[in-house]
Amino acid sequence: MQIDGVDQRIIASLVADARASYAEIGARVSLSAPAVKRRVDRLRAAGVIRGFTTVIDPAAVGWSTEAFVELYCTGRTTPTQITVAARRHPEVVAAYTVSGEADALVHLRAADIAHLEQALERLRAEPFVTSTRSMIVLSRLVDSPTVAPAPS
Numbered sequence: 001m002q003i004d005g006v007d008q009r010i011i012a013s014l015v016a017d018a019r020a021s022y023a024e025i026g027a028r029v030s031l032s033a034p035a036v037k038r039r040v041d042r043l044r045a046a047g048v049i050r051g052f053t054t055v056i057d058p059a060a061v062g063w064s065t066e067a068f069v070e071l072y073c074t075g076r077t078t079p080t081q082i083t084v085a086a087r088r089h090p091e092v093v094a095a096y097t098v099s100g101e102a103d104a105l106v107h108l109r110a111a112d113i114a115h116l117e118q119a120l121e122r123l124r125a126e127p128f129v130t131s132t133r134s135m136i137v138l139s140r141l142v143d144s145p146t147v148a149p150a151p152s
Contacts, residue, residue: 070102
């Protein structure tokens with residue numbers, strides 16, 4: 001799919017505020033509301049825009065402790081097995097397969113250190129996990145929920 005400068009500005013507007021109306025976005029990109037809607041529909045149909053969501057401040061809901069956990073797994077563990085296991089744990093924010101010594105990197109978020117320890121113990125209990133290495137986040141320096149193209 002070809003994405004032009006107007007599409008990029010529409011995407012950037014939606015990233016900044018997914019609740020903006022088509023008329024508001026149209027005013028920013030010099031299009032009518034129906035024209036913006038057609039472009040957004042096209043971007044959604046092509047899979048460029050996968051959905052709209054609410055971004056919650058974890059500290060505001062009491063989950064301000066977080067860690068990154070390297071998972072070391074048994075020899076034939078598949079990404080699908082890691083995905084299924086990660087989804088069983090509500091504290092898992094994201095999980096990735098990675099290059100290097102670890103097999104996967106898991107981002108955990110919890111209410112406090114005790115909660116984080118419980119989540120980590122449950123994650124370690126997965127049958128394919130042989131060991132873990134954890135890094136607790138001290139402060140967030142950059143926190144961007146998604147990447148948007150720079151407005152033209």
